[in-house]
Amino acid sequence: MIFFGCYLLLAGGYQLYLEYGQSQTYYPDFFTHLVSEQSESLLSSFGYETGLAPHPTEAAMKLHFKGYTIFKIVEGCNGISVIILFVSFVFAFWAGFKKTLIFALTGSAIIYAMNVIRIALLAIGFYNYYDYKDFMHGTLFPAIIYGTVFILWIIWVKIATKKPVKNE
Secondary structure, three states: HHHHHHHHHHHHHHHHHHHHHOOOOOOOOOHHHHHHHHHHHHHHHHHOOOOEEEOOOOOOOEEEEEOEEEEEHHHHHHOOHHHHHHHHHHOOOOOOOOHHHHHHHHHHHHHHHHHHHHHHHHHHHHHOOOHHHHHHHHHHHHHHHHHHHHHOOOHHHHHHOOOOOOOO
């Protein structure tokens, strides 16, 4: 019950933010813009010729890679929905305020970083192995992100359900 309540609260709050809370400073929204910039910066730091531009007709950022628009980054690519799912699960296995909050924040940061790396690797993969783009985007990289979430969940359940050892 806690999982569903937390999920509905966080997902509802995020939807309200997307609908009403955005500033016009970041296109298409703050989180998608930030993930796009960080993915592009990661690629640039490895020496790739990259660039970003707002999509002219869609709520998306276009990622340019080696002179080509390789793909667009939309709201669903920013990882926030996966983080909301992760945090809801962590809160469902409450282990005290401090421990739960620290794990939720740490796990969210790990998932966020993995998502930025995922987008950068997808750009490299799309450029070099375009014939496999559907497999990479639809199977391989979601498996990596959700695999990370699953491993974090297993770690959390072990932490949250660990019985304190009594000193005798």
